Amino acid sequence: xxDLPPLPNQPPAGAPDGQxxxxxxxxxxxxxxxxxxxxxxxxxxxxxxEQPRIDVALDVQARALQQGGNVFEVTLQIRCxxxxxxxxTAFIVELAYCGIFTVNVQPDVLEPVLLVECxxxxxxxxxxxxxDVTRDGGFMPVALTPIDFVALWQSxxxxxxxxxxxxEGTMLS
Numbered sequence: 514x515x516d517l518p519p520l521p522n523q524p525p526a527g528a529p530d531g532q533x534x535x536x537x538x539x540x541x542x543x544x545x546x547x548x549x550x551x552x553x554x555x556x557x558x559x560x561x562x563e564q565p566r567i568d569v570a571l572d573v574q575a576r577a578l579q580q581g582g583n584v585f586e587v588t589l590q591i592r593c594x595x596x597x598x599x600x601x602t603a604f605i606v607e608l609a610y611c612g613i614f615t616v617n618v619q620p621d622v623l624e625p626v627l628l629v630e631c632x633x634x635x636x637x638x639x640x641x642x643x644x645d646v647t648r649d650g651g652f653m654p655v656a657l658t659p660i661d662f663v664a665l666w667q668s669x670x671x672x673x674x675x676x677x678x679x680x681e682g683t684m685l686s
Contacts, residue, residue: 534615534617535617536616536617536618536626537614537615537616537617537618537626537630537631538614538615538616538617539612539613539614539634540584540612540613540614540615541612541613542610542611542612542613542635542638543610543611543612544608544609544610544611544642545588545609545610545611546607546608546609547606547607547608547609547642547646548605548606548607548608549604549605549606549646549647549650550604550605550606551603551604551650551651552602552604552605553601553602553603557597557601557603557604558651560597560601561597561603563597563598564653565595565596565597565603565604565652566595566596566597566598567593567594567595567655568593568594568595568596569591569592569593569657570591570592571589571590571591571592571660571665572588572589572590573587573588573589573590573628573632573662573665573666574587574588574590575587575588575627575628575631578613583615583616583617584613584614584615584616585613585614585616585627585631586611586612586613586614587611587612587614587627587628587631587632587635588609588610588611589608589609589610589611589632589635589636589639590607590608590609590610591606591607591608591610591639591643591657592605592606592607592608593605593606593607593643593647593655595652595655603652604647604650604652606643606646606647606650606655608639608642608643608646610635610638610639610642611635612631612634612635614627614631624666625663625666628662628665628666628669629662629663629665629666630662632660632662633662636659636660636662640656640657643655643657644656644657
């Protein structure tokens with residue numbers, strides 16, 4: 514039983530109540546949503562002559578599980594769409610991979626922890642799922658290159674300052 518992650522708002526096993534916890538604890542990781550479509554099957558398998566072009570869209574979202582609490586759900590959403598040179602869709606895969614994190618940091622660093630460090634921890638697992646799904650779907654595995662979550666976060670911060678509001682996809686409430 515000691516190998517199980519602690520429940521949200523519970524101290525990790527072996528940590529006495531009141532003792533400071535680490536700044537970031539991964540409580541749980543899971544697939545929230547996974548979709549794989551091959552709209553042109555079975556013809557696409559016989560007509561595909563070269564590796565399709567793959568467009569990738571990525572989004573990170575974070576939300577508190579309890580008002581004023583320090584437990585958050587962070588969602589890494591990835592959408593890959595593969596198209597042939599004739600612009601025919603070979604496949605579409607969408608993944609929402611989540612983690613439940615206990616975050617014990619100062620409020621001024623909460624946002625970068627949630628939108629940079631948490632997705633950085635989730636990414637290798639999401640990447641592996643996408644690779645397996647596309648391979649199991651009859652295509653070459655999609656091997657996503659590492660993502661610079663710092664640059665993604667900074668870009669969103671720039672958009673937020675230019676628009677005067679919270680950037681889409683980065684809700685912290």
